[in-house]
Amino acid sequence: MEPIRQTFKRKPLCNMILVMLAALPSWAAHAEKKPTALAQAQFNDQFLLRKDGKSVDLSRFKNGNPVQAGTYRADVYVNEAWMGRSDVVLRSVSDDPNNVVFCADRSFLDMAGVDFEKLSPEALAAIRQMTPESCLKLEDLIPSATALFDNAELRLNVSLPQISVRRQARGYVNPEFWDRGVNAAILGYNFNAYRTSTPGLQSSTSYYLGLNGGVNLGDWRLRNFSALTKQSSGDTRFQNTATYLQRDLTDLKSQLTIGDTFTPGQFFDSFSFRGVRLASDDRMLPDSLSGYAPAVRGIARTNAKVTVSQSGNILYETTVAPGQFEINDLYATGYGGDLSVVITEADGSRSSFTVPYASVAQLLRPGVGRYSVTAGRTRDNGLPQVNFVQATYERGMTNSLTLFGGAQVANDYLSAVGGTALNTGIGAFSASVTQSNAKVSEQDVRSGQSYRADYSKLLKDIGTNLSLAAYRYSSSGFMRLQDLLQAKDLLAKGFPGSRIDRQRSQLQLLVNQSLGEKNGSFYLSSSMQNYWNRDGSTMQYQAGYNNNWKMISYSVYLQRQKDLASGATSTQYYASASMPLGREVHSPTLSTSVSKDSAGGSSLQSTLSGVLGEDNAFSYGVSASKSPFSSNASVNGQYRAAYANVGGSYGYTNGGATQMSAQASGAIVAHPGGVTLAQSVGETIGIVEARDAEGASVNTAGVRVDGRGYAVVPYMTPYRLNEIAIDPKGSSTDVELALTSQRVAPRAGAVVMLKYPTVTGRSILFQVTLPNGDGVPFGAEVLDAQGNSVGLAGQGGRVFVRASNEDQGKLLVRWGEAANAQCSVQYQLPPRPKDAKGIVFDTAEARCEFLPQEAGKKQDLKIGKTAGTSVTR
Numbered sequence: 001m002e003p004i005r006q007t008f009k010r011k012p013l014c015n016m017i018l019v020m021l022a023a024l025p026s027w028a029a030h031a032e033k034k035p036t037a038l039a040q041a042q043f044n045d046q047f048l049l050r051k052d053g054k055s056v057d058l059s060r061f062k063n064g065n066p067v068q069a070g071t072y073r074a075d076v077y078v079n080e081a082w083m084g085r086s087d088v089v090l091r092s093v094s095d096d097p098n099n100v101v102f103c104a105d106r107s108f109l110d111m112a113g114v115d116f117e118k119l120s121p122e123a124l125a126a127i128r129q130m131t132p133e134s135c136l137k138l139e140d141l142i143p144s145a146t147a148l149f150d151n152a153e154l155r156l157n158v159s160l161p162q163i164s165v166r167r168q169a170r171g172y173v174n175p176e177f178w179d180r181g182v183n184a185a186i187l188g189y190n191f192n193a194y195r196t197s198t199p200g201l202q203s204s205t206s207y208y209l210g211l212n213g214g215v216n217l218g219d220w221r222l223r224n225f226s227a228l229t230k231q232s233s234g235d236t237r238f239q240n241t242a243t244y245l246q247r248d249l250t251d252l253k254s255q256l257t258i259g260d261t262f263t264p265g266q267f268f269d270s271f272s273f274r275g276v277r278l279a280s281d282d283r284m285l286p287d288s289l290s291g292y293a294p295a296v297r298g299i300a301r302t303n304a305k306v307t308v309s310q311s312g313n314i315l316y317e318t319t320v321a322p323g324q325f326e327i328n329d330l331y332a333t334g335y336g337g338d339l340s341v342v343i344t345e346a347d348g349s350r351s352s353f354t355v356p357y358a359s360v361a362q363l364l365r366p367g368v369g370r371y372s373v374t375a376g377r378t379r380d381n382g383l384p385q386v387n388f389v390q391a392t393y394e395r396g397m398t399n400s401l402t403l404f405g406g407a408q409v410a411n412d413y414l415s416a417v418g419g420t421a422l423n424t425g426i427g428a429f430s431a432s433v434t435q436s437n438a439k440v441s442e443q444d445v446r447s448g449q450s451y452r453a454d455y456s457k458l459l460k461d462i463g464t465n466l467s468l469a470a471y472r473y474s475s476s477g478f479m480r481l482q483d484l485l486q487a488k489d490l491l492a493k494g495f496p497g498s499r500i501d502r503q504r505s506q507l508q509l510l511v512n513q514s515l516g517e518k519n520g521s522f523y524l525s526s527s528m529q530n531y532w533n534r535d536g537s538t539m540q541y542q543a544g545y546n547n548n549w550k551m552i553s554y555s556v557y558l559q560r561q562k563d564l565a566s567g568a569t570s571t572q573y574y575a576s577a578s579m580p581l582g583r584e585v586h587s588p589t590l591s592t593s594v595s596k597d598s599a600g601g602s603s604l605q606s607t608l609s610g611v612l613g614e615d616n617a618f619s620y621g622v623s624a625s626k627s628p629f630s631s632n633a634s635v636n637g638q639y640r641a642a643y644a645n646v647g648g649s650y651g652y653t654n655g656g657a658t659q660m661s662a663q664a665s666g667a668i669v670a671h672p673g674g675v676t677l678a679q680s681v682g683e684t685i686g687i688v689e690a691r692d693a694e695g696a697s698v699n700t701a702g703v704r705v706d707g708r709g710y711a712v713v714p715y716m717t718p719y720r721l722n723e724i725a726i727d728p729k730g731s732s733t734d735v736e737l738a739l740t741s742q743r744v745a746p747r748a749g750a751v752v753m754l755k756y757p758t759v760t761g762r763s764i765l766f767q768v769t770l771p772n773g774d775g776v777p778f779g780a781e782v783l784d785a786q787g788n789s790v791g792l793a794g795q796g797g798r799v800f801v802r803a804s805n806e807d808q809g810k811l812l813v814r815w816g817e818a819a820n821a822q823c824s825v826q827y828q829l830p831p832r833p834k835d836a837k838g839i840v841f842d843t844a845e846a847r848c849e850f851l852p853q854e855a856g857k858k859q860d861l862k863i864g865k866t867a868g869t870s871v872t873r
Helices: 013-022 106-111 121-129 481-492
Strands: 029-031 070-078 081-092 100-104 146-150 155-159 184-197 204-217 220-231 236-249 254-262 272-280 296-300 304-310 313-320 323-327 339-344 350-355 369-378 387-396 401-410 413-424 427-441 444-459 464-474 503-514 521-531 537-549 552-562 569-580 589-597 602-612 618-626 631-640 645-653 658-671 674-678 685-689 710-713 722-727 735-737 741-744 751-755 758-760 762-769 781-784 789-792 798-803 808-814 822-828 842-847 869-872
Touching: 081 106, 100 146, 296 304, 296 339, 401 481, 413 481, 427 481, 658 685, 658 710, 658 751, 674 710, 685 722, 741 751, 762 822, 781 798, 789 798, 798 808, 822 842
Parallel strands: 070 155, 685 751, 762 842
Antiparallel strands: 029 146, 070 081, 081 100, 146 155, 184 204, 184 658, 204 220, 220 236, 236 254, 254 272, 272 369, 296 323, 304 313, 304 339, 339 350, 369 387, 387 401, 401 413, 413 427, 427 444, 444 464, 464 503, 503 521, 521 537, 537 552, 552 569, 569 589, 589 602, 602 618, 618 631, 631 645, 645 658, 658 674, 685 710, 722 741, 735 758, 762 798, 781 789, 781 808, 808 822, 842 869
16 A cells, blocks of 8 residues: 555645635535535625626536546545545445545545444444445444545545544554655765874874665665775775664564664663664654653543643643543653643532653553564674673553563673662652673683662752662672673783773762753763772763853853873863844854863863855854964854755964865765765655756755755654655746645655656746737636646636646636637747746736637537737746
């Protein structure tokens, strides 16, 4: 089935006039509405009387904008929620070809989320007995259900009673509509060249080229990450970081990875390996089920309204039936803050309670599990390679309890971890114990434990967010797998294995404190660690304050650190302020900073920076700094083009030293439509195809359709609806986009194709007059020589059409059935200069000649006598 995409049709001027003319409801055409309702959708043509007292014939619109029976590819909305894109079957059920109804089938009902257990026995029997020729009306299957088809928008609006719909998590996208994309190849690059030159010394130049490439074939993605480096005084070095095959497994909500990559680092330290990994992918879950948020349970006496809020912000509101209820699809909100639940009964009475909500990384929702299984061979450069197996599993047991565990097995090594995470009223806790057994040599076998505890809490009353407090202690016999491999490597080289650094304890703390709306915020972070085989410890403290005064932003910062090797302590002080130099969009910003360290060094720096261009594509900076020993000045600039990001910098010091650099990053994408250059791309991308729409912009900064009609949309979010919109501004006025927006849910790593049909033709605004000099009637229909409707007449006889690319053509203007209610125009336009194409549309004056009597039939669209035209721009 075609992947889900939401489409919005950009209406040309003629359709806008049609809406004003008909004054009809937005649904345009009905799908199974009673004839009595249709009779009310008529327009009084007496409002459009001509000079001769006769009205314009609007009989074709008496039942709305009529739609013919057939199969349409349309977007399906159920209770205002977009469900996907599917084939919509409309069939005539009477002698009136315009009276069509929507035909439902089992696959559609399943797509719409209908709960089949709630259907009547008669409805279930009709579904079981249906044939390809059957047409089941939605309202016959589900009482009070309606289906309205919008022909202009290619949209089916379905309304279903809530009782007949299955309950699904918010943000749910049916995996059936996840788009695996097309076969494609990608090569991303990031190049940097840096050169320094100092008088009396040899100049130094370094080059770096980072590459991330891949090939997509069906459901499989081949990826490679590598780097090429070169120093002016050394050899060229190539490093392969990772090369692997990957695909997602929908039923398991997992990713299968085969090749050279890295182990997950949640419970065991991450390292490079060659092998196979199968692991859960939380991105496949709806937003309302990923991350951690507690389930809210309670009891309602009546049909009650339940409101869930956090710090005064409403997160969720719904209506529940009498009895016990459960809300388990709240969106995760980071480190939380207790939830306030208010139950408003039908008689207006209210009750409330609080649900504790604090989060650490290990917490999962009740009933949610997460696993990872990895098997292969270690791949750390310079160390012995061993086979290993690693597996972990986590499970949310209740609102307050998550359990997790895992094991790591390798040659001469075994470790196991077990732990729990708790959500309590005083904060979120996590605690775990890891036991290891390592055989360094026949005479050196070690075992030990590592204990870890984490805590986080948001104290909303005082504005304190204790977002991370972690402590880890390892006994003297505890070894990680990497520690064992390093020890074996030292022994092989004749050194004692005790020389490796083995961590004894580590403490981390991060606090953010809000001081009020106008008083700014304060933050503090610190870390400390020591080792079994070394004296002393490393310590680092950071503290800062940020605030604004009118248009000025300012901050102060303090850092103090202690080096393990030397034991020396250093302190740095930093203060900065910045303000815009004007209120215009592209006003530059002036920033000034001063820094000082405990050794007595200080510096002062000022920078002027800003952006330019319609899309802020160009950014620049000019800076100057002064210290006790030197002063320097520098300039830098970056340009974000549609096909790459480029930049450069230059600096000069008062001693004559100079610095220069150049950067370029982007990607090359090969796809079924050819090869397209792009900005830097992420894991999942889209290819926009809009033929002849060169210059049209996509709703991603700097991305425009190229001369071949393609554009690359980077950094799409997998398994989520991504809306890709095209703005025709910047493209030729001779090109009309039939669609300007689509929605798609790509699979991870996919390259999805998004085709935007275009209509190309010379755009002309005609001033059409009848032989007596009057303009053709307002609302008259305009058709081309093939009988296609191309527009409607506006006020004063103005007609906007997009003709064929030929410089001449014929039009039929019709406002009734009689011969004197139809006339023809034959136009001859001068050739348009190549440099004028697409800049403005043509304007032309044309006379419309009445058709001969025998040509006045509606089905006869042959053009009569020729009328002259004159063209201006």
